[in-house]
């Protein structure tokens with residue numbers, strides 16, 4: 068019998084370059100962002116997520132590459148041999164400031180997390196220089212994709228009513244930075260349901276279901292994977308939204324417990340976020356080799372039965 072065919076692996080090629088004056092060596096194909104992270108050089112990202120293909124839409128991650136006319140998105144551009152990269156040049160800082168400032172001037176970024184808060188500070192972001200925010204409810208025609216007209220010196224914002232059209236999650240597009248993560252997670256990067264897409268063009272671009280129908284009438288299967296990747300709180304568990312509305316959401320009182328989903332044999336890891344002895348939301352670790360942070364409706368939202376104890380089980 069002929070011996071089995073030996074497939075020879077080509078040796079991994081190493082790329083040598085310079086980042087912020089330091090020589091780096093990384094395997095060919097490594098992005099500038101990954102190379103920067105290997106050097107502990109921080110590069111802000113908004114639309115990038117390790118578990119999704121880069122879509123290159125926010126431009127918060129731009130860096131300066133010697134000899135390149137335009138700033139380069141670090142999240143998607145591979146490092147090349149002899150590249151000289153600067154992560155904090157004057158031009159880079161100004162570009163990042165503008166990106167963050169434009170977003171923060173029109174979108175509510177108060178739930179975008181501590182990193183974004185820190186970058187705002189670090190890059191000297193001042194959204195108020197575009198005028199004061201219009202009072203809530205000032206724009207009666209507010210809806211997704213329509214920035215209201217400015218009233219006097221007030222600035223245009225994406226303010227609009229929160230969409231509460233089902234019991235599982237809400238959509239508050241006044242917090243949406245159009246990072247496309249929900250579209251990617253709902254589409255070919257995870258769920259393959261394609262219930263969400265970007266509609267409109269330019270200033271009217273916004274995330275929408277097909278023909279803007281309410282979620283229960285859309286193709287949505289309520290896996291919540293869009294909620295899991297949303298970085299700004301624009302998509303939120305209804306349980307979290309209700310607690311926030313009642314001023315009772317308190318992460319300092321919450322614990323996170325890992326367990327295995329009981330519904331099927333796949334055995335996804337669930338992280339149960341618990342406040343006051345009640346599950347308030349469910350996530351899965353991004354680095355989990357089975358889920359990559361994604362779940363189905365049962366693992367994500369099927370937790371209420373745990374809290375519905377029969378009267379006989381209540382302590383007497």
Ligand code: SF4
Pocket residue numbers: 249252253258260261262263286287288289290291292293294
């Ligand atoms: S819950 Fe799942 S199916 Fe529904 S819009 Fe979000 S990602 Fe798509």
Ligand code: SF4
Pocket residue numbers: 242243244245246247248249250274293296297298299300301302
């Ligand atoms: S809803 Fe969230 S995930 Fe979707 S584009 Fe807006 S900010 Fe990004």
Ligand code: FES
Pocket residue numbers: 111112113114115122123124125126127128129140141142143
């Ligand atoms: S993080 Fe690179 S373009 Fe958004």
